[in-house]
Amino acid sequence: MTARIRIVLADDQAIIRDGLETVLSLVEDFEVVGTAADGAEAVALIAAERPDVALMDLRMPVLDGAAATRRVTAETPETAVLVLTTFADDADIVSALRAGARGYLTKDAGRAELAAAIRAVSAGQSTFSAPVRDVLLGRLDAPAGTAGAAGSRPAAASDAKPGGTGAEPVADPASPEALATRFPALTAREREVYALILQGRSNGEIAQTLFVGVATVKTHVNALFAKLGVRDRAQAIAKGLGRA
Structure with a gap:
């Protein structure tokens, strides 16, 4: 039993x-x-x-x-x-x-x-x-210093640059490129895996996206967890939010 x-x-x-x-x-x-x-x-x-x-x-x-x-x-x-x-x-x-x-x-x-x-x-x-995944992804997409997609304020007139239409687009902080700057110890593949973790993907979904085996994904996950100093996905996501 x-x-x-x-x-x-x-x-x-x-x-x-x-x-x-x-x-x-x-x-x-x-x-x-x-x-x-x-x-x-x-x-x-x-x-x-x-x-x-x-x-x-x-x-x-x-x-x-x-x-x-x-x-x-x-x-x-x-x-x-x-x-x-x-x-x-x-x-x-x-x-x-x-x-x-x-x-x-x-x-x-x-x-x-x-x-x-x-x-x-x-x-x-x-x-x-x-609903929680939506909030987390909205927070990742929001510019630094805002409360996330649900809590961010509209751009005010004073935010707009002269001759422009408003604030410049902000790069996705969860992209592999942004993660390379924030976490330089991670390899290129580990950054790809981390970006997908921050999107809420499971190991199986990551394996399908990257065309690798689940065992390979687990190896990358364990390695990036060790480099980030976290023990699980929840802590990795909190760290990826930039506020852990």
């Missing part, structure tokens, strides 16, 4: 905790081993239970989800934190990734998407819901 994935749920709303516990308990390979109503309670429960995955809300009393995630990452690194929250603004996403979260879902995710995300982070992968 396949070992069950042990899960701790952390959310300050009892109805959310109860609903998640009911839904996840129906999944054959999941076992909910405890629930917490705030971040501090979650940290203590995770330290005691050592679950495989912690589902972590962000807006909680006593200790917020990002701070709790940082504690869990430092004190119980074998537990993968998967953020499950109502909010998908860029500040919350980057804060969670910096804290060490391996995945980020919004609460409108369906049961199948949630189950797949739990299995992914339990296996050491990173996962993001579609």
